[in-house]
Amino acid sequence: AQSVTQLDSQVPVFEEAPVELRCNYSSSVSVYLFWYVQYPNQGLQLLLKYLSGSTLVKGINGFEAEFNKSQTSFHLRKPSVHISDTAEYFCAVSDTGYSTLTFGKGTMLLVSP
Amino acid sequence: DTEVTQTPKHLVMGMTNKKSLKCEQHMGHRAMYWYKQKAKKPPELMFVYSYEKLSINESVPSRFSPECPNSSLLNLHLHALQPEDSALYLCASSQDLTWGATNQPQHFGDGTRLSIL
Numbered sequence: 733a734q735s736v737t738q739l740d741s742q743v744p745v746f747e748e749a750p751v752e753l754r755c756n757y758s759s760s761v762s763v764y765l766f767w768y769v770q771y772p773n774q775g776l777q778l779l780l781k782y783l784s785g786s787t788l789v790k791g792i793n794g795f796e797a798e799f800n801k802s803q804t805s806f807h808l809r810k811p812s813v814h815i816s817d818t819a820e821y822f823c824a825v826s827d828t829g830y831s832t833l834t835f836g837k838g839t840m841l842l843v844s845p
Numbered sequence: 846d847t848e849v850t851q852t853p854k855h856l857v858m859g860m861t862n863k864k865s866l867k868c869e870q871h872m873g874h875r876a877m878y879w880y881k882q883k884a885k886k887p888p889e890l891m892f893v894y895s896y897e898k899l900s901i902n903e904s905v906p907s908r909f910s911p912e913c914p915n916s917s918l919l920n921l922h923l924h925a926l927q928p929e930d931s932a933l934y935l936c937a938s939s940q941d942l943t944w945g946a947t948n949q950p951q952h953f954g955d956g957t958r959l960s961i962l
Contacts, residue, residue: 766950775849775935775953776888783948822887826950831876831939832901833951835887 734759734825736836744842747815753808753839755797755823765806766824766833767797776822782806793817818843848872849954851936857960860926866957868919868936876900876942877919878951879911880935888935894919895942923959931961 735758745751757763764783768776780791787799797808806823823836849870858864868877876895880888893901894913908930910922919936937951
């Protein structure tokens with residue numbers, strides 16, 4: 733079984749500042765990792781995924797994440813945030829067999845002017 | 846544009862009503878999922894269908910009854926729900942239940958917001 737920990741329930745940041753949302757996972761097997769974003773009153777949209785290959789993964793809307801196997805982390809970063817990035821961000825893990833997802837509790841990113 | 850369509854977007858029902866939630870995708874995906882999401886919480890998996898057969902039931906109460914009439918449609922039939930069942934119900938689909946060569950993760954719909962009076 734896998735688990736995901738998102739330590740920060742809420743991250744406030746000013747517009748144009750950089751941001752990092754933290755994600756750590758636990759698993760006894762190889763995993764795939766994902767970040768999803770959820771805007772108010774919407775479903776989940778995939779930001780980026782790590783399946784294999786380069787540990788630095790680039791996603792949509794200027795986000796990127798780095799897979800660190802030794803630290804079992806998959807932190808999400810953006811060099812300069814916009815007001816429109818205000819949303820809930822979920823880190824998720826899947827084993828390499830079945831495509832079912834285990835989600836972290838989510839981090840609310842609050843961008844203010 | 847979301848490629849997974851859920852109807853209705855909002856539903857208010859009494860505890861004695863019977864209603865259904867619908868989900869449709871035309872991406873040729875063979876795995877479809879129902880999730881329940883309470884406010885400020887992550888989605889919780891309820892059911893998974895693979896090739897139109899129920900593969901996973903996460904011990905969901907029988908007042909929720911899923912149905913997959915064909916590979917593009919997924920329904921969730923609701924009966925005698927409780928106030929604590931009020932939540933956002935999300936549908937998702939993926940190429941297959943097992944990871945394969947294409948390795949694409951789940952696509953989500955925008956959900957049905959359900960309120961039980």
